[in-house]
Amino acid sequence: MGIRVEDTADWPAAHAIHAAAFRRTAEAELVRRLRDDGDLVLSLTAHADRPAGHIAFSRLLLHDAPALAGCALAPLAVMPEFQGQGIGSALVRQGLERLAEDGYDLVVVLGEPAYYRRFGFTPALASRLKTPYDGPYLQALALSEKGKVAHGPASYARAFAELK
Numbered sequence: 001m002g003i004r005v006e007d008t009a010d011w012p013a014a015h016a017i018h019a020a021a022f023r024r025t026a027e028a029e030l031v032r033r034l035r036d037d038g039d040l041v042l043s044l045t046a047h048a049d050r051p052a053g054h055i056a057f058s059r060l061l062l063h064d065a066p067a068l069a070g071c072a073l074a075p076l077a078v079m080p081e082f083q084g085q086g087i088g089s090a091l092v093r094q095g096l097e098r099l100a101e102d103g104y105d106l107v108v109v110l111g112e113p114a115y116y117r118r119f120g121f122t123p124a125l126a127s128r129l130k131t132p133y134d135g136p137y138l139q140a141l142a143l144s145e146k147g148k149v150a151h152g153p154a155s156y157a158r159a160f161a162e163l164k
């Protein structure tokens with residue numbers, strides 16, 4: 001299994017992965033909109049003998065700390081036949097490593113704490129932010145010292161407002 005930065009040839013596969021994993025097209029469309037709007041910060045594809053997983057990170061604006069570089073992890077999907085083999089975890093870990101190298105301070109995710117806590121995401125850090133997704137499923141991870149003191153209102157990329 002290999003992981004690489006998405007290129008244009010991966011776009012149809014990324015769409016198919018999200019549609020199959022979520023059993024609807026809303027998340028696949030979210031990726032397309034984020035891409036069209038230029039809001040994707042990092043997008044990775046996992047390949048086994050065929051495309052198996054995809055993860056997207058998009059810009060997050062922290063209004064009270066504009067010098068802080070934030071992003072949102074969403075969506076993440078692995079083809080049903082490839083789930084439970086460590087591909088989702090590898091995509092998250094490699095994404096976080098690349099973002100830290102690129103100078104990002106904070107990553108937020110809306111998802112199952114039972115899954116995301118293994119990467120270090122906590123609801124406690126996220127609870128200091130004000131987002132449309134506040135609650136126990138919103139978690140955050142600091143990639144730098146600055147990220148640990150993130151607080152205040154945060155805006156997701158506009159494509160999220162269209163997600164149903």
Ligand SMILES: CC(C)(COP(=O)(O)OP(=O)(O)OC[C@H]1O[C@@H](n2cnc3c(N)ncnc32)[C@H](O)[C@@H]1OP(=O)(O)O)[C@@H](O)C(=O)NCCC(=O)NCCS
Nearest residue numbers: 021076077078083084085086087088089110111112114115
């Ligand atoms: C969630 C998902 C991306 C995980 O990818 P994966 O490659 O199957 O995950 P991994 O093999 O890296 O990890 C498997 C572990 O995740 C756990 N896990 C998978 N989905 C989970 C969920 N929804 N809630 C909690 N834990 C979950 C498994 O129980 C397993 O736990 P273990 O390591 O303790 O045995 C994948 O199952 C998927 O695409 N699901 C449908 C889409 C989705 O819900 N995406 C998440 C959006 S936030």
